[in-house]
Amino acid sequence: MNTVETKLRDRGFEIPAPAASLASFVPTLQVRDLVYISGQLPVKDGKLAVQGVVGVDLNVDDAKKGAELCLLNIIGQLKAHVGSLENVRCVRLGGFVQSESGFKEHASVVNGASDLLIYALGDRGKHVRAAVGCSSLPLGAAVEVEAIFQIIDAESPAERLREAS
Amino acid sequence: MNTVETKLRDRGFEIPAPAASLASFVPTLQVRDLVYISGQLPVKDGKLAVQGVVGVDLNVDDAKKGAELCLLNIIGQLKAHVGSLENVRCVRLGGFVQSESGFKEHASVVNGASDLLIYALGDRGKHVRAAVGCSSLPLGAAVEVEAIFQIIDAESPAERLREAS
Amino acid sequence: MNTVETKLRDRGFEIPAPAASLASFVPTLQVRDLVYISGQLPVKDGKLAVQGVVGVDLNVDDAKKGAELCLLNIIGQLKAHVGSLENVRCVRLGGFVQSESGFKEHASVVNGASDLLIYALGDRGKHVRAAVGCSSLPLGAAVEVEAIFQIIDAESPAERLREAS
Numbered sequence: 001m002n003t004v005e006t007k008l009r010d011r012g013f014e015i016p017a018p019a020a021s022l023a024s025f026v027p028t029l030q031v032r033d034l035v036y037i038s039g040q041l042p043v044k045d046g047k048l049a050v051q052g053v054v055g056v057d058l059n060v061d062d063a064k065k066g067a068e069l070c071l072l073n074i075i076g077q078l079k080a081h082v083g084s085l086e087n088v089r090c091v092r093l094g095g096f097v098q099s100e101s102g103f104k105e106h107a108s109v110v111n112g113a114s115d116l117l118i119y120a121l122g123d124r125g126k127h128v129r130a131a132v133g134c135s136s137l138p139l140g141a142a143v144e145v146e147a148i149f150q151i152i153d154a155e156s157p158a159e160r161l162r163e164a165s
Numbered sequence: 166m167n168t169v170e171t172k173l174r175d176r177g178f179e180i181p182a183p184a185a186s187l188a189s190f191v192p193t194l195q196v197r198d199l200v201y202i203s204g205q206l207p208v209k210d211g212k213l214a215v216q217g218v219v220g221v222d223l224n225v226d227d228a229k230k231g232a233e234l235c236l237l238n239i240i241g242q243l244k245a246h247v248g249s250l251e252n253v254r255c256v257r258l259g260g261f262v263q264s265e266s267g268f269k270e271h272a273s274v275v276n277g278a279s280d281l282l283i284y285a286l287g288d289r290g291k292h293v294r295a296a297v298g299c300s301s302l303p304l305g306a307a308v309e310v311e312a313i314f315q316i317i318d319a320e321s322p323a324e325r326l327r328e329a330s
Numbered sequence: 331m332n333t334v335e336t337k338l339r340d341r342g343f344e345i346p347a348p349a350a351s352l353a354s355f356v357p358t359l360q361v362r363d364l365v366y367i368s369g370q371l372p373v374k375d376g377k378l379a380v381q382g383v384v385g386v387d388l389n390v391d392d393a394k395k396g397a398e399l400c401l402l403n404i405i406g407q408l409k410a411h412v413g414s415l416e417n418v419r420c421v422r423l424g425g426f427v428q429s430e431s432g433f434k435e436h437a438s439v440v441n442g443a444s445d446l447l448i449y450a451l452g453d454r455g456k457h458v459r460a461a462v463g464c465s466s467l468p469l470g471a472a473v474e475v476e477a478i479f480q481i482i483d484a485e486s487p488a489e490r491l492r493e494a495s
Contacts, residue, residue, distance in 0.1 A: 024444035025459040029421055031364070031480055034196070036422050039460035053431050091194055092201050096462045100431070101218050101265070103301040114189035129190040130204035130311040132261045133301030136433040136463030146460040150196055199361070256359055257366050266383050266430070268466040279354035294355040295369035295476040297426045298466030315361055 004085035004120045008075070011119070016072055018080040019043060028081040033153065034091065035081055039146040040073035041138060042066035051140040055103045063097065063142050067112030070145035074113075075120070078149055089124035090117055091148040095131040098142050106131040113145045124152070169250035169285045173240070176284070181237055183245040184208060193246040198318065199256065200246055204311040205238040206303060207231035216305040220268045228262065228307050232277030235310035239278075240285070243314055254289035255282055256313040260296040263307050271296040278310045289317070334415035334450045338405070341449070346402055348410040349373060358411040363483065364421065365411055369476040370403035371468060372396035381470040385433045393427065393472050397442030400475035404443075405450070408479055419454035420447055421478040425461040428472050436461040443475045454482070 005015060021027050021038060029036045042050035042065075050066030052058050058066075079085055095110030097103070110131040118125040127147075137144050170180060186192050186203060194201045207215035207230075215231030217223050223231075244250055260275030262268070275296040283290040292312075302309050335345060351357050351368060359366045372380035372395075380396030382388050388396075409415055425440030427433070440461040448455040457477075467474050 021459075024441045024448055025423070026456045027458070029456070029458045031421055036458040038458040039462070091196055093190070094460060096460075097301075098431070098463075099301045101263070101301055102305070104303065104305045106301070106303040111189045118189055126191045126194070128192070128194045128201040128203040128311075129186075130259060130261075130309065131303055132204070132299045132309060133263075134462045135266075135300040135465040136427075136429045136431055136436070138434065138436040138461055140432070140434045144460065144462060146458075256361055258355070262466075264466045266428070266466055267470070269468065269470045271466070271468040276354045283354055291356045291359070293357070293359045293366040293368040293476075294351075295424060295426075295474065296468055297369070297464045297474060298428075300465040 007120050013072055015079055016044070016076040018077045019046070019073065027077045030081065033151045035078060035149045035151065037074050037077050037147040037149065039144045040070045040077065041141040042069035042143055043073060044069055048139050048141055050142045052098070052142050054097055054099045054109060054142050056100060058142055060105050060108050063109040064112035066143040067095065067110055067145060068116050070143055071113035071116050074145060074147045082151060087152050088149045089152055090121065090127040091150050093117070093127050093129045094146040095129060096134045096137060096144040097131065098137045099133040103133055106133060109143060110145070172285050178237055178281070180244055181209070181241040183242045184211070184238065192242045195246065198316045200243060200314045200316060202239050202242050202312040202314065204309045205235045205242065206306040207234035207308055208238060209234055213304050213306055215307045217263070217307055219262055219264045219274060219307050221265060223307055225270050225273050228274040229277035231308040232260065232275055232310060233281050235308055236278035236281050239310060239312045247316060252317050253314045254317055255286065255292040256315050258282070258292050258294045259311040260294060261299045261302060261309040262296065263302045264298040268298055271298060274308060275310070337450050343402055345409055346374070346406040348407045349376070349403065357407045360411065363481045365408060365479045365481060367404050367407050367477040367479065369426070369474045370400045370407065371471040372399035372473055373403060374399055378469050378471055380472045382428070382472055384427055384429045384439060384472050386430060388472055390435050390438050393439040394442035396473040397425065397440055397475060398446050400473055401443035401446050404475060404477045412481060417482050418479045419482055420451065420457040421480050423447070423457050423459045424476040425459060426464045426467060426474040427461065428467045429463040433463055436463060439473060440475070
């Protein structure tokens with residue numbers, strides 16, 4: 001069965017265990033069928049894996065891998081919250097790229113998160129997005145991504161069938 | 166009939182055709198009656214028209230015109246999604262201004278978007294807002310604006326009547 | 331009765347009168363039971379009280395006090411909108427910290443807002459959050475915080491009871 005998890009595993013991605021928040025907030029919060037997810041950093045095995053100013057300390061390709069890590073951590077939080085990844089669709093990603101004036105390739109960097117999400121969830125991964133440049137990010141991260149997902153219940157089977165076709 | 170479109174035309178603004186996204190995401194996404202709109206840049210006729218660091222490469226007035234362009238592109242996306250601009254109200258604008266430490270006039274810049282929206286939609290254009298400074302923006306844009314709108318259906322005619330008075 | 335207001339007063343915080351917006355937008359807007367609140371600055375008695383680049387012009391502790399002020403202004407807007415603070419819960423905070431490359435303590439700064447909110451509202455204060463660094467902020471503020479709250483109505487008493495235990 002070609003589930004979200006097997007799709008990710010096919011490309012060598014394991015869904016991480018959800019990390020505790022860095023601070024005084026919660027990683028996920030649900031209002032009706034919407035799940036809000038706190039900003040996630042490119043953390044792997046408990047350590048910040050991708051840091052610095054994109055275009056200065058690391059290149060766009062490495063930053064893109066950082067955005068993938070952020071997305072995997074989002075998926076990890078979402079799975080822990082919802083239980084399954086088969087009945088969710090993404091609403092919005094907010095992508096923040098640590099960068100200096102003159103940097104222009106935010107879209108390419110944040111595509112690391114968007115492309116992986118659409119690969120894993122198909123049409124249910126399509127989302128709106130804002131990508132911007134930040135002078136600094138928590139812990140020195142190169143990228144941060146936050147998200148809103150919608151849980152699709154049994155009342156709307158059409159949403160899920162669309163992806164199967 | 167003084168519609169949103171004629172109001173904009175009266176001031177010399179044409180609603181642009183909606184542009185495709187720069188990247189792996191969609192320009193608009195609807196959850197129930199809310200329409201989320203991806204971050205829009207000051208693009209005109211397919212080209213980035215207002216770029217650079219506000220306060221260094223361009224002044225506040227020019228940046229404000231950039232915010233107007235972002236808003237027109239938001240309106241263009243919204244019209245393409247909803248079909249009409251007569252039954253929508255704005256919930257929130259997020260405004261991002263490329264700028265350096267010491268820049269303080271974010272409110273004036275993003276007012277380019279807020280003022281035009283309120284001019285075009287009247288009370289239905291009133292929105293909450295966060296305006297912040299960014300070290301860089303996609304393609305080198307001077308301004309980026311994202312939005313959430315609500316579609317007002319026939320069940321809530323009072324919302325529409327209020328503007329008519 | 332240990333209400334939100336008395337809790338805040340116990341720590342020496344007075345809920346400020348809601349300030350008018352700096353610009354062409356509204357401070358609060360409600361969609362169904364969600365109340366969106368515009369980005370609030372560390373303003374006290376009508377004056378910007380905490381400004382500059384965190385880590386350069388002021389330290390993390392002073393910036394944290396700035397985040398507390400932003401939160402108090404959010405609470406002030408919320409109280410003016412809803413009338414009471416006893417039937418609300420926080421959904422999301424967005425925290426923006428004016429800072430340069432190399433600054434890493436965003437979480438500590440924005441905790442000024444998050445900790446005070448959780449102190450005042452208990453479990454109803456728990457929220458998701460994104461904290462990022464900005465090259466500049468309106469008026470030169472050191473911190474800006476925006477928020478989404480949910481009004482909990484009589485249909486969901488369990489939410490309120492949980493905090494009492």
